[in-house]
Amino acid sequence: METSTLRGKHLSARPGMESGAAFIDGEVVPIGEAKISILDTGFSRSDVTYDVVGLWEGAFFRLDYHLDRFERSCRELRMTLPYDRQEIVDILTELVVASDLRDSYVEVICTRGIINPSRDPRTFENRFYAYAVPFVWLLPEDEGEKGMEAIIARTVERISPRAIDPTVKNFHWGDLNKALYEAYDRGARYPILLNAEGNVTEGAGYNVFALIDGRLLTPASGTLRGGTQKTVIELAEAEGIPTEIRDVPEAEFRQGEELFSTTTAGGVMPITSLDGEPVGDGKVGPVTRKLRDLYWAAHRDPRYITPVDYPDAPR
């Protein structure tokens, strides 16, 4: 456990940044003023990767894991980050201190950069952006017992890994967006997408798990290898719950006695209905509950956290 601090620089909360702060073009600005060029190919070609780190009770959760993955994503896209690891940690620290957030959704972004007349992406200057905003709950915080109403999307399939590598975290959300609208049309809020072979992949920003005969299954391909997914697998295995990362056909997924999803933006989220039918008895299952409790307990585990050295006394 090491403490993160911006060495040699006085840090403090800044007025006007209560809703969040962003790092744009070398400056820390209020999130409402955080803007990027319309000619940044991160926008106009979605030529961008990103990652999200949770900050909980004033400590980053699995910071190195997320920054390792982010750096790998940049390498895969042949982008070069303009800042090294320590500089990025310093920037993120400055953002959460400036906004005085203790529970925060912290995003790091690298884009190919602004297009130039050559239109050759190898010549663009890669850009780094970051921001910290209040913690995001993909399933609203007061709906933890209600759980998610999910659907298996019928109108769209997940983008193939042969077209876009889903392990490089990306903003290609067109399929997920379409599935979201299908969910709304069907009276639900949380879509799950299949791939062309009919296997379950992931939802709109979350991995999924099924508990079948005491084993936890989670899809192996066509999905991001999520950080929360990874943590849950580690916690399950420590509890003696076997896990399998492999192809999960739709029919098998539907046999789940318990279903849940995982994301940094909310942790372990029970899926209590699927296509309008209750999952199990329609309540949060015991294994899901156990893993959810363990997940939040891990947020105080020194092995996982990087406390921020706030200048003021804890609130």
Place this chain on the structure above:
Amino acid sequence: METSTLRGKHLSARPGMESGAAFIDGEVVPIGEAKISILDTGFSRSDVTYDVVGLWEGAFFRLDYHLDRFERSCRELRMTLPYDRQEIVDILTELVVASDLRDSYVEVICTRGIINPSRDPRTFENRFYAYAVPFVWLLPEDEGEKGMEAIIARTVERISPRAIDPTVKNFHWGDLNKALYEAYDRGARYPILLNAEGNVTEGAGYNVFALIDGRLLTPASGTLRGGTQKTVIELAEAEGIPTEIRDVPEAEFRQGEELFSTTTAGGVMPITSLDGEPVGDGKVGPVTRKLRDLYWAAHRDPRYITPVDYPDAPR
């Protein structure tokens, strides 16, 4: 042929906008100052559609066709444009007059809007942006006789229409970007992507055609139905050259006596080599040349153009 003008408003070229002008949040600004929020889901979820209109010798080319397609794309994504057709024409006119451009690449963009705590895209306020910059030549203007060195991409396949509808013009360019880098690695600059079935789709921003036994073939699925593609089909048919819009297997495409690509950003562009081998004799073929000439001649055809009423005498 109708003249486009911003009624009831004095228009003039503005200093500082020679490199282009943009319409952002209701204001016309120099292109270098055109910025969008980092929380706009057009960026952070690529939840956006766009279209491009060419301006040539002071006249928009097929303005209504492009704006029709743009409005259809918005409807398909269930977005509502905050401006009607005439207002959009007025904005585009203001942009090209402000920048005093006579040959311009004019882009219209609609995004889902800025994310809010509900994270429900139905509640976001859809945003319209536009900009005009100097005309873009995807194949540099002085390389028209040299033509394009193309490759068939091997490392990536085109995103499936079952995941993302390619007829709704979008910024999901991850597959195209990867193919571009493959082209560079192989000593070329212009990739062409196959779909999962091994049929030719399109390139990084352009449709493709093959001339085989006097017939023009162009892929039917997995591609944008391009505006320049459409114009070329119309011009070819008027010349008595039969055209077929259908699946084109890779092997058949390779039999092309002539190959060319089409895009607003450059028109009809000869493909003179494929995977390092010359196409035909490696020179611009007669049908390609004929269609390229007809394409540019059409830019003076009153049926196709909408002249801009510039306040100053023509330069």
